[in-house]
Amino acid sequence: MPEYSCSDSLPGSLFDVIIVGSGVVGCAMARRFTLEGASVLVIEKAADILDGASKANSAILHTGFDAPPPGSQEHGCLADGYREYLDIHARLNLPLLECGALVLAWSSEEADRLDGILQNARRNGVTSARILDARQVLSREPAVGDSVVAALEVAGESVIDPWSAPYAYLLQALDNGASLARNCELLGGDFDGVEWSLQTSRGQLRARQVINCAGLYGDLVNQLLIAESNFEIRPRKGQFVVFDKSARSLLNSILLPVPTEITKGIVVCPTLFGNLLVGPTAEEQQSRSDTGVEANELHALVERGGRILPALRRHTVTATYAGIRPASEHKDYQIQWYSERNYCCVGAIRSTGLSAALGIASYVYRQYQDSEHRHVPLSNCQWPRVAQVADPGPRDWQQPDNGGIVCHCELVTRREIENALSGPLAPGSLAGLKRRTRVTMGRCQGFYCSAELCELTEGCFEQPLAVAKK
Amino acid sequence: MKTSSCRVAIIGGGPSGLALAAELARGGIDDVVLLEREANAGGIPRHCGHSPFGLREFHRILSGPEYARRLASRAQRLGTRLRTAATVTEIGQQGNLTLSTVAGIESLIAEKIVICTGNRETPRAARLVSGSRPLGIVTTGALQSMVYLKHRLPFTRPLIVGSELVSFSALLTCRHAGIKPVAMIDSHARVIAWRGAALLPRLLGTRLLLNASLQAIHGEERVTEVTIRDARGDLMSLECDGVIFSGNFVSESSLVRASHLELDAASGGPRVDQYGRCSDEDYFACGNMLHPVDTAAWCWAEGAHTAAGVHASLAGRLNALQRRLQVNCGSPAIRYFMPQVIALPHPDCGTIPPAAHDSLQVRFNDNLSGRLALCDENGELSARNIRARRERRVLLPLPAYERLSRSQSLSLEFQPTQD
Incomplete structure (x- = not known):
């Protein structure tokens, strides 16, 4: 039985791995460990998967061209995650819009910084990046405001479906023997040197390993299970406005700003559903769950969109939403194995989780193998094809x-x-x-x-x- | 892909589409197909369970659903082929339509096509309202279809935002369903619908707050509370379990926006001439898509009046209207107007069929008085002193073709009265 419904009692049997959280990272983790032959149970406190940080993002599959330098966890996971998505998306029937991105410079100061971003991109292995002058930008994106000065073109940046992708990862895990329990909140746990006993709102569970993929609650789960955390989640809200499908034809590629220290900045980007997206804002807040939108910020996003793409002012807003990124005091991801405690925390996956998730899962599994854990990878695994709801269809x-x-x-x-x-x-x-x-x-x-x-x-x-x- | 053809295809089975279908059939066009995406024709009145409808059309007071049923059966009785659950997904050149039905996609080619897709209310998201996004936030349209068609209630104590005619319709729907609205608010100083309507909430025990705006919606799973800025500028909280966003109608012109037809950005509908003809002369448009929002009776009459032009166009008799004069407008007080184009006949082409629109229909951004005029380079062609009210049409009669024939350019001007 892949999923335990609310009325089922959970098994007392011993799992190889219990994954806490079914965000995009938890889903990818479940897939990786299942395909490698481990017995996996995913527990999720919400009524649905992808209910925290993963439910709202910009849906971009990043190449990692502007990621922190090689050697960082984020860079490695992004590059691997990007590659693996390209490898598997067709078999899972997941869409991919290979539209490329332009990092737009609106002043000579910003244009001066493009060269540094280009060097960073090359160092990160994104060799196709190149600098365009204003004329080239406007010939590629005629609707962009004509005060644009220059741009860095990054061909590989793509748009994916942020929901069907993690859904497919988890579905493939379940189809190949993993289990899932929703409405199952972690309350505590003990490790006796050999196995974990987890207390949950749905009873006691047993596992050899526990992997914390709790996203916005990652530091709290650390405290609960190992009484320490090497990071503290600093929730960062991002609001978005989605423009009507009539605006889609204004744009071919993803438009990124020259980033600052704090944020990648506000992007204008097509969606796979035929809309245009403007966002996110970057607002530090205390709450890990408050995804309310704020009228002033939404108006500012509409205004910002109109400055980047003046014709956008003639189009209406279809939807507004906000997501929360699990940022921390650190710049890099905080992925750490506590091998003596059979515990791994995948924390502070701040804003690139969708792109990096598959890479994070492989990274964690490699470290798991390094500590002498051995499974036999599935020889004949199932490849479910998820229903297609993206625009290119068929629908x-x-x-x-x-x-x-x-x-x-x-x-x-x-x-x-x-x-x-x-x-x-x-x-x-x-x-x-x-x-x-x-x-x-x-x-x-x-x-x-x-x-x-x-x-x-x-x-x-x-x-x-x-x-x-x- | 299955392909079929017809003489006239009408997209949308609301009052204007059904009136047009009936009138075409009465005029002897025997191959009219009406495409309706819902399971039944009738349009918005179909889920507006209260009176009064039908006074002008059937000379009696009917409920919305009864009115819709009569319109549909009349069109059918006269010979219209009604295809329900048929969604047009694309409109193309040479009268090519793509539709989706339970059987998948098919192609329909029509000599003439009339788009009657109506309008809809502006939902919460497009209004950029602050707060959480819980269950219990609906438009009047959604509320009415839930209550009258499915007999289900999304809440029991909502806030009503808006004071247009449809906002009072929301109030009546609540009353019918035993829902007790906690208040009705509007950011304007007076009720947008006719002044007397302000009595209705009072009679029904609902607070009416004018000069009051919705600041935020609260609640995790369902709405629990709203924050309102009142007439004095103070913030107040109001407990409620839902919000009805009523009115603020916009043209439902998605098909047009995705097509080759020219769009009029101000009205949100396609640019049309006085016959309702679009920039591609195989296409016509009529009803609330062109002028959000008017009553069902107005749309019904417009549908009937549009039939003559469609009929004449089928016979090639609108070909004599060669010269297309654009009407320009520079007045910031005017929200939109239609028709935006006047097609002028050859001087010696003989009689031409009556136009669907013998006036310009104008909407203003605010309550204003002043002089509205259609001018050419030599001065006023048609003018009226008017008192405009928000969300209400102002009509300016179109001058005779002989007067327009000498004009090189047309502009719509508005001079507000100085108080």
Whole structure:
């Protein structure tokens, strides 16, 4: 049984590895360890996977051209993660938009800094990067504001689907024998020198190794299990605005600013769903869960987008959201094995987790092997193909027997919704259903489909759309 | 891919599309296909369960669903082919449409196409409202389809944002469903709908707060509270379990935006001439897509009036309208106007069919008084002293073709009255 539903009791058997957290890193970790032959259980405190830092990001697959220098954990994991995604995405039916990026310089000071970024890119093995003058930038991106001075072109930067990718990693783990328990909060744990005994909201669990992939709660899980943490999470909120699909044709590539010490800055980037995204902001905050948006910041993002792409001012906003990045006081990732305690913490995966996750998982597994742990990799592993909801398609609305379109803005069919609700890793909330199918995520935000959805999802979620019947 | 053809395809089965279909069928066009993406035709009135609808069309007071049913059955009785659950996904040149149905995609080629996709309310996200994103935040449209079509309630004590006609419709829907709104707020100093409407919330025991704006929405799973800035500028919290964003209608013109047709940025709909013809003369448009938002009765009448032009166009009789004069507008007080193009006939082309629009329809950004005029290089062609109200149409009659025939350029001017 790959997933233990809320009514199932969890097994008392001994797992090779328990992974705490099902964000993008936890999902990739589960996949790697499962494919290498380990028995894996993933525990997640929320009702759905990808419910923390991983639920909101800019969906860029980074080459690592501007990553910290070679030798850093982040650089190595980014480069490996990038490569592995390119290797496996087609087999898992995951989309990839190889649109490239331009780092735009708007002043001569910024233009002067492009050379340093170019050197960094080459040092990081991104050899295709090159500097464009203003004329070349505008011929490639005619909608960019004509006060642009120069740009660094990075061909390999791409856009992926931030939800279906980690979903597919976990699905592949489950299809190959891993287990998942949602609504399962870690309460404590003891290591007796041989195995871990974890106390959770769903009872006692046993494992030889524990891997902390708890993202925004990584330092707290460290304290809970090993009573120390070499980092402290400093939640950093990022707000985004999503522009209408009508704006998509304004842009071919990802537009990045010349970065500062603190943040990669605000990007304008296409999405795989045919929209344009502007964000994120970078706001330090105490809360690890408050993903509220703030009108002033949203207006500033709209304004910023309009300065970068003046024609954007004629287009409307479809959605706004915010995510929280698990930054810490350190610049690099904090991935550490405590081999004498059979414990690993994958912490402070600040903003590149989506790109680096597969690389992080391999990195952790290599270190695990180095401490003499041996499994036999699966010889005949399953490669599930996930349902395609990205724009290039093919999409279900083009196929026969789709049950009809329910969400007209995003062209989501009844069959897609029913499959998501009844399939493996079924969503535990409307938000989860939205991530899996994109229902209600279009320009009308549920004006037309809420009623239908109310009926279709009845009995599926702990928090239903309707509170009463008439 | 399955391919079929027809003489006229109408996209959207609301009041304007259904009226147009019926009128074309009555005029003897026997191959009219109406494409409706919902399971039933009728448009927005279909999920607006209260009265009054139908006074002008059927000379009696009907509920929204009953009105919608009558419009649809009348169009069908007269010979329109009604295809429901058929979503048009692309409109192309030479009258090529792509549609998606339960059977997958197919292609439909029509001699003439009329786009009647209506309008929708501006949801929370596009209003850039602060706060969390819990369950219980809906538009009036979503609320009404939940309540009237599916008999389900998304909340029991919501806040209503807005004071347009549709906001009062939201209030009536709440009353019907036993939902008790905690307040109705609008950032303007007076109710946007007609003044007397302000009595309705009072009668129903709902607080009406004017000059008050929504500052933030709170709640993790569901809405628990909102922050409002009141008329004095003070912040106040209001406990509630939902928010209804009502009104602030925008054109539902996604198909047009993704197509080869010229768009009018101000109205959000396609640029049309006085017949409702788009920049590609195989395409027409009518209804609320062109002028968000008007009543069902207005859209119904416009649909019927658009039929004559479509009919004439099928027979090639609009070809005589060769000269297209663009109407320009530089007044910042004017939010939008339509039609944006006047097509002028040859002097000796004989009789031409009646236009769908014999006036310019103008919307203002604010409540204003002044003189509205259509001018050419020699001065005023048509003018009116008007009192404009937010969200309400102002009509300026179009001058006769003989007067326009000498004009080189047209502009719409507004001179506010100095108080």
